[in-house]
Amino acid sequence: MMLRDERRQIVDACRKMRADGLVVGTSGNISVRAGDLVVVTPSGLDYDAMTPESVGVHRLDGAPVEARLAPTTEMAMHLAVYARTDAGAVVHTHSTAATALSTVSDELPPIHYLVALFGGPVRVASYATYGTPDLAANMAAALADRTACILGNHGTLVYGADLAEAYAHAAYLEWLCELYLRATAVGTPRLLPLAEIDRVKAKLAGYGVHPAPDVPAPEA
Numbered sequence: 001m002m003l004r005d006e007r008r009q010i011v012d013a014c015r016k017m018r019a020d021g022l023v024v025g026t027s028g029n030i031s032v033r034a035g036d037l038v039v040v041t042p043s044g045l046d047y048d049a050m051t052p053e054s055v056g057v058h059r060l061d062g063a064p065v066e067a068r069l070a071p072t073t074e075m076a077m078h079l080a081v082y083a084r085t086d087a088g089a090v091v092h093t094h095s096t097a098a099t100a101l102s103t104v105s106d107e108l109p110p111i112h113y114l115v116a117l118f119g120g121p122v123r124v125a126s127y128a129t130y131g132t133p134d135l136a137a138n139m140a141a142a143l144a145d146r147t148a149c150i151l152g153n154h155g156t157l158v159y160g161a162d163l164a165e166a167y168a169h170a171a172y173l174e175w176l177c178e179l180y181l182r183a184t185a186v187g188t189p190r191l192l193p194l195a196e197i198d199r200v201k202a203k204l205a206g207y208g209v210h211p212a213p214d215v216p217a218p219e220a
Contacts, residue, residue, distance in 0.1 A: 002066045006032045006039040007052035009163050013091070014047045022093040022170060028155065029072035032089045032163050033082055036060055040078060042069035073131035077157060080136045081143070087159035089166040094155040097178035102150045108173075110192040111180045116200035117169055118148040118158075122176075127152035148173050 001007070010030050017023050017030070026047065031040040038058050045054060056067025060082055062075055072078070078090045101108060101124070108115065108122040115121060125142035128134035139157055142149035148158040148169060156173055160166030183189035 001053065002057050003034050003037065003039050004052055006034055007055040007057075010039060010041060010055050011047075011050050011052055013163055013167055014041060014050060016167070017091070017093065017170075018047050020171060022095045022174060024094060027094040029074050029078070029092050030090065030163070030167075031072075031078040033087065037065060038078065038082065040071045040075060042067075043072050045069065074135075076131070076133055076136035077139050080140045081157070081159050084140060084143075085147075085159060086161075087166075088161045089163040090157065090159045091163075091166045091170040092155060092157045093170050093174070095170075095174040095177070097174055097181055098150050098156045099154065101177045101181060102152045102154065105180075108150060108177055108180060110194065110197050111183060111189055112176055113192060113196065113200045114172055114176060115192075116197045116204055117172055119146040119201070120194065120197055122146060122148050122150055122173065124150045124152050127154065130154065150177070 010032060013030050017028055022028065026044055029041040031038050036059065038060060040056060040058060042054055042056060054069055056069060056071050057065045058067060058071060059065055060079060062079055074092055077092065081087050081090050106124050110121055123142040123146065125138040128138050139149055139151060147160065148156065150156050156170060158166050158170040158173055160169055180189065
């Protein structure tokens, strides 16, 4: 079986996505790029019934290479991301807070410095029927210079260098949307200036696990 590891990663991530409350039922979908191929969730299959064999492998034009089932109806969105970016994985959710925000706002503003994870305020794409070229086009426009967008009256789309990053950022995006909704429910939130978001972007570029600095030995 081709790309077994990538297919297994997607199965595990789909089940985690539901357990984490980022989707309901069979909503949402995930893909991973492997060179000139895309590994992507099938359409309409319950996550508990999903196996690596049921996750399909397709070319970047959508043509099946090794796929028992039809791919997600949102395949056009995934392919549009890979055509425009160097993404290694795409996560599409129907998370509650982000979807609620999409019905009342045109963007997630800089409510917290972690907005910098996505390149700045996260735009809300205009609504279009799911699975259509119009939705993929609206998503691509909202995604310009960002690594995430919120889909109007629909959900979210996040991409990353790999599936671990894309998934983590999808969870951060939902947390940020929840934070914004809670803040606006009790008042007018204080927003951070965009210059601060730019500073945080620069700091995040070097963020991660690093060896501890050498500590000079105490003098005898």
